[in-house]
Amino acid sequence: MASLTFVCLETTEFFTRELARVAAVERDQLLLVTAGPPPLEGFPSLVTDARADPAGTAAAIRARCAEAPVAAVLTEREVFLETAAELTELLGVAGNPPEVVRAARDKARMKEIWSAAGVRTPAGRSFRSRAELAPETLTYPVVVKPARGFASCGVRRVDSPAELLEQTKKIALINATLVARESDQDAGLLVEECLDGEEYSVDTVWFDGEPVCEFLLSRGHPGLLAGPYYPDRLYLLQQSLPEERRREVSALARDAVRALGIRSGASHTEVRLRGGVPYVLESSARPGAGGVFYELVRRAHEVDFTRALYLSLVCSDRAELDARLGLVRWRQVPEGASYFWYNLPYRGAGLIEEIAGAEELERREDVLFCVWHKRPGGYLHAYNDLNPDYFCTVVGRHTAAQGGPPLEELVASYDRLIDVGYR
Incomplete structure (x- = not known):
């Protein structure tokens, strides 16, 4: 099998090393594309600002990879997902279309898609600026968040109109700084009903619209689930989770991802319960926790999700993927x-x-x-x-x-x- 090039766009040191581990086994080449100085000594790198010039970056990648054609473009960083999708399209390799990834980066658009598709999600409204808000008309508590935020940045439960207006000032700062560096699109904010139950994350690897493998984590620290802030603090593989609950949460997460149009690669979806009923909060076309969740599962169950993701992006059909990946066997975690x-x-x-x-x-x-x-x-x-x-x-x-x-x-x-x- 001819050697291919797997392009990593602005990937972190940890996930770049994980992808390099897999690429070495598959006898492929890895190319790290970054706007800054190459962060990893010894890794083949192309220094260019892909976000500023996607077409020029695609041409430079193509010229660099003449002897080992590009098979895929991947990033695990939320703020580079749209650029990765643009490069995927420009290079003519398999991946989710830019418009699909763009919709999954906008929480307000996501909610519109899910509501239209009948996917259960908390009721909410989007606003392009705080001037559009009518705080006295809302029923509190509510959760307010930047529409294009990430890593729980700026997300808060508010209990009064005064708290809502104060938090929207902070979100305006986020939109004018962090979000503005990513995109010139109008950002805005989202206000939605506050759920009070358990929370889970579902990570899935997809090929042609069908799941290849999947795992579920429980969000720990029950005290933090009450808010007012929701930092990504503790997640665990909860072995005692009832199978019926696991199936319900996973099924809802899959429905949410399919409704968005994500058909290949990684998805990370957050689901929260109210009265025992699951509601989808957010979903994204990337691995959870920058790929570190994948390594958690590899240590616990000896299932290599990084390799599954890699192969899902480079294989031409499901038969090739199944043959190269082999049977996925989950090692049992010791009791306790x-x-x-x-x-x-x-x-x-x-x-x-x-x-x-x-x-x-x-x-x-x-x-x-x-x-x-x-x-x-x-x-x-x-x-x-x-x-x-x-x-x-x-x-x-x-x-x-x-x-x-x-x-x-x-x-x-x-x-x-x-x-x-x-x-």
């Missing part, structure tokens, strides 16, 4: 064991000088690995509802034992261990 992903909070802000406790954290028996998104020399903004940055995410294993700490206490000990020093 729970695998989790934890987003480590931090104190302070500024240029990082040192991270005390990092080595001790990585040596802990319950910690499988850490992904450090910021290191000494990097900058951390103040940790609040406007902060979209991750500092460190931990994948670990908690074993229920008599006298041992519950999971919430275990991850809280990580918070106490790490201390960031600033210059």
Whole structure:
């Protein structure tokens, strides 16, 4: 089989290494396309601003890959999804059309599509500016969020007209800074009814409109589910989840993704319950947690979702995909064991000088690995509802034992261990 090129657009260090691992096994080449200096030494890179000039970037990629044709373009970063879809179309490789990805980046448009298709989702209304709001006409509490936000940035439950107006000022700042760097499209905000039940995420790999493999995570830290903010803090593989609940949540997530028109690659969907009934909140054409959820499942169940995603994008038909992927076998997790992903909070802000406790954290028996998104020399903004940055995410294993700490206490000990020093 001739070697192909798998293009990674602005992928993070962690996910680039994961894709390189798979590409090496499949005897393909990897090309990292980035506007900044290549972040990974030794990786083939093309330095160009794809978001500013998609057509020029596609031409440069094509010229660079004359001997190993491009098979796919992928990013796991929300703000580059539309550009990746444009490059996919320009290069003539398989993937979701730009208009589909564009709709999945706009929460207001998403909700319109789901409502028209009969997919159960919280009632809500979109507004292009706070001037359109009539706060006194709403029934509180409600959840307000940027229509093109990400990483729970700016999302808040508000309980009064005054709180709503205050939060819309913050969302206007997000739209004028973070969102404006991604796109010149009108952003706006979304106001929707507040649900109070359990929350789950569903990650699926798709090929030609059909799921290849899928997993479900439970959003932990019940106290945080009440709001008013909803940071991505703790997710776990909940082995005790009733099978009927699992099927209902997964079925709704699949209906939501299909209604959006996403037919290939990754999808990450968030679902929340009210009175035991699932409602879809959001969906996106990317892996959850920047691909780290995939590695969590590989450690727990020995199922390689990164390889499944890779093959779903490079294989020409389902027969080839099934032959190359093989039978997906899920290893049973030992009874009492729970695998989790934890987003480590931090104190302070500024240029990082040192991270005390990092080595001790990585040596802990319950910690499988850490992904450090910021290191000494990097900058951390103040940790609040406007902060979209991750500092460190931990994948670990908690074993229920008599006298041992519950999971919430275990991850809280990580918070106490790490201390960031600033210059």
